[in-house]
Amino acid sequence: AFLEDRGAQKVCALLEDGGYQALMVGGCVRNALLGQGGTDIDIATDARPETVLALAGAAKMKAVPTGVAHGTVTLVSGGTGYEVTTFRRDVETDGRRATVAYAQDAAEDARRRDFTMNALYADRAGTLFDPLGGLEDLQERRVRFIGQPEDRIAEDYLRILRFFRFHAWFGDPDAGLDPEGLAACAALADGIDSLSRERVGAEMRKLLAAPDPAPAVAAMAATGILARLLPGADPDLLAPLVHLEPQVPTAPRWLRRLAALGETEAASRLRLSKAEIRALEAIRAAMADDTAPAGRAYLHGFEAARDAALLTQAALGQVWPDGLTAELERGAKAVFPIKARDLAERFPPGPQLGAELAARKARWIASDFTLRYRDLLDD
Ligand code: ATP
Ligand code: MG
Secondary structure: OHHHOHHHHHHHHHHHHOOOOEEEEOHHHHHHHOOOOOOOOEEEEOOOHHHHHHHHHHOOOEEEEEEHHHOEEEEEEOOEEEEEEEOEEEEEEOEOOEEEEEOOOHHHHHHOOOEHHHOOEEOOOOOEEOOOOHHHHHHOOOOOEOOOHHHHHHHEOHHHHHHHHHHHHHOOOOOOOOHHHHHHHHHOHHHHHHOOHHHHHHHHHHHHOOOOOHHHHHHHHHOOHHHHHOOOOOHHHHHHHHHHHHHOOOOOOHHHHHHHOOOOOHHHHOOOOHHHHHHHHHHHHHHHOOOOHHHHHHHHOHHHHHHHHHHHHHHHOOOOOOOHHHHHHHHHHOOOOOOHHHHOOOOOOOHHHHHHHHHHHHHHHHOOOOOOHHHHHOO
16 A cells, blocks of 8 residues: 555655665554555654755655654655654653664664564565564464563553554454463553553554454453553443444444443543543433434434444344434434424513423424424414
């Protein structure tokens, strides 16, 4: 996929023509080997950030110094940004985020990365550089730490979460998690508390968006890691939910999977946005509402009503009922036939008018939207 990316080709050519190495690395190489796309293209180089900026300047390519302190410059080509990062190695660390220095070459750069499948490099001709056996691990669907798992986790505790995240996406669902990695995560789970909620939230979003996050989340629960991240989370509904989802025309939605974990402190623990909090609350409200399905879709919106129904059916171990999607769509499209001004002749503006309108709306919903304009003007 990255081989056809014209912007990436241009960025790599710029560096190579300047006499430097340019290797695409990480998610874009890993995903392309699996025949998937869907991730940013990151480029590693032996050129220093100042040099990258100078080369871009000379070629009139837009460059943004997005993280010069970490060796990263973003080059913009064809409207897309490409992160160009100088080869680095891990040096000292406080466990919250490894700090880095420049490395000699790609082989050294590879050793500071987290998992072997994330340490795959390719040049723009498509030649693979695989210094740590990542290709074989990728093919075997093994998420394996580079180096000693304990040491690598102690450098950056986010790697615990990334271990589960990459297992959910690329691991072997039958073989389970790499035992050595799992044991290290369990032993060092305390370190999670030192991570910023933004970083934890970003990883959890990606974990829960995986095709099937249930086995990884179950392993997190078994090791006590889930409770540390989201006190009160219950992983049991996740597997039946994921099993049911393909019966409904809907993209996997990470928020619905989060809702499946039950009442947690997700809003603050994962730094949810206002819109995410609203969407999560709508799912909960729709679940707690015993109105008929169409009414629930009218009151809480189609997505929340659909997600609530998925969670309810999953909890009951039942299939998605025929016609339920159509019912939800009907409710979501319903339009209340009267407005406040239709009652203005009979009630003065104020609280009484509002209450009359609300009472009529409740009757209308309870009638399954069959009451018409005329019916609703009567008492
Ligand atoms: P995605 O498709 O989610 O973007 P990715 O592999 O590109 O997957 P990123 O988080 O974008 O993941 O990181 C890019 C690369 O940087 C990784 O493939 C890995 O090599 C390295 N990396 C990122 N975060 C860490 C970390 N905390 N510790 C070690 N290496 C990391
Ligand atoms: Mg990435």
